[in-house]
Amino acid sequence: MAGSTLENDILQDILETRQTIYVGISGFTILVWDHIITSADEIELIWKHPKKTFIYLFLLNRYLTPLVFIVNLVAYTLPSWDHTSCRNFVRYEGATTAIGIEIAGLMMLLRVIAIYKHQWAAIAPAVFLMLAWIVVTAWLLSYGEPVHHLSDNIHSCSMVFNSGRIASASAWLPLLYDTYVFGLTLNRTLPSIRNKEAGHIIRTLFADGLLYYSVICTINLILTVMIIRAQQGVKNIAAQLELLLTVTMMSRITLNLKKQVFHKPGHRHLQPESVIMSTRNNDTHTPSGEVIVLSRLRSHSVSSAARVESSSHARSGSASSVVPPVRTITFSEDASISPTRPRLSTIDSTTDIDPTTLSRSSDSPVSEHVDRPSASSSDQRNTADIV
16 A cells, blocks of 8 residues: 555656646747747847847846756756755756846836836835845745655756745745736826827837736746645746746837837838829828828928928818828928938828818928827836836
């Protein structure tokens, strides 16, 4: 009877070892695959532009994590390590996992400081949680031990905390920190989104932050429960996914925000190749049906070489006389003015438009302009620090 129990325990040990290996390989595959498909964006948005502290943290995590995790994968299957070697290795495994996740936490803290500049009542709790997280994790690492195996035929080296239920703090402290940071992000982004004043950066920060929090929150909850309730061999198994997915998603968030800054994408932006030119009445038409009025503005009345604005002139009338939205482009006649990136905003209108707007002469500006509501101050302030 005792032999049968021992055999079952050994089989369970083998199963837990394989689960650790499979989860590690799966998470590592996701990380490497994401690095490959975003490499072009990284070269274009990161390497070709000046770098600051935030970008160095991004690069450190993006490249250090895959390299150190390869060592973890080798340790899970390496048969030549004895117990002493494994005991030394688990400190390396625990430290590199903590550093990778905490670098991502520091990147989030820098964004919070940029968004809530000089508002220390909001920043101070985030700093306190970050410091508590680092100190507690460092203390827990001193209790890191190799997973004990029942058979000499099982060759795998992985770490488990030998500190009881308090070890779950390694999971719920990051969860608490992420929750607070996500709450600060919602507080700053939701009002602008509700008022339809949010720009691309604010919308991206909200969408990517929501996705990041949903995934990492789920993993940390699972890790907390497993540290308390699971068998020793798989107590820390979700920590692998926490590290790998945290680095993956933080890289995505950084690249997506950079993309909004440099490319300003939007389905309403004017694409030159999509405009069908017409010389009649100095107007053009896009495939979507918009009417674009071209006019010139003398140099003394503009401050840039090109100024792109929206113009819609409402007139009462029947629904059958609706004219497509009008977009007015005003150019400077003074070639000495240095060109700058044009500002484009579009307002669609289903109301009637005064036909006289379409027949303005090419040397006079359009008299009426309706601009889209300006983005909130939080979208324009400290943009370089946020991304």
